[in-house]
Amino acid sequence: MGVSDPGKGVVLVVDDSEDMRSLLTVILGKNYKIVQAENGKVALDLLDKQDVDVIVLDENMPIMGGHECYVKLREKSNFTPVIFCTGAPSEEFLKRELALGAFDYLAKPVDADKLLQLVDEAFTTKQRLRLIRARAK
DSSP: OOOOOTTSEEEEEEOSOHHHHHHHHHHHTTTEEEEEESSHHHHHHHHTTOOOSEEEEESOOSSSOHHHHHHHHHHTTOOOOEEEEESSOOHHHHHHHHHTTOOEEEESSOOHHHHHHHHHHHHHHHHHHHHHHHHHO
16 A cells, blocks of 8 residues: 555554554555555564555554564564654653664654654655665665
8 A cells, every 4th residue: 555656755644543654644645655554464474575664653542552563573683763653752752662673763743844854854864874774784
């Protein structure tokens, strides 16, 4: 699912709410190709098959929540920028995820302009990392 423009970056939207995935797709879909997953397990399976530039990850989901997904992602040495998106933000949550290296986080309801800004910044970061790695080879 998403916009099929190969020149665009790819954003993985992970949320158990189909409405939220649709909303985030509408917000980001003009600038990025969007792929979706309904929980952390589906996201990890998808990431085994497809490279993405940025991940927008819900914290609270059935089967596998955002924190567990994020930890497993890092265990696989996947350092794709992750922006957490949560309906129940807390200082503890913020400190925990940022300490693990999350790019940033947003509280729901999502501010569309802030989301686009953060995804653009994360995408730029990912592109810079690719250039650094390519030069090192």
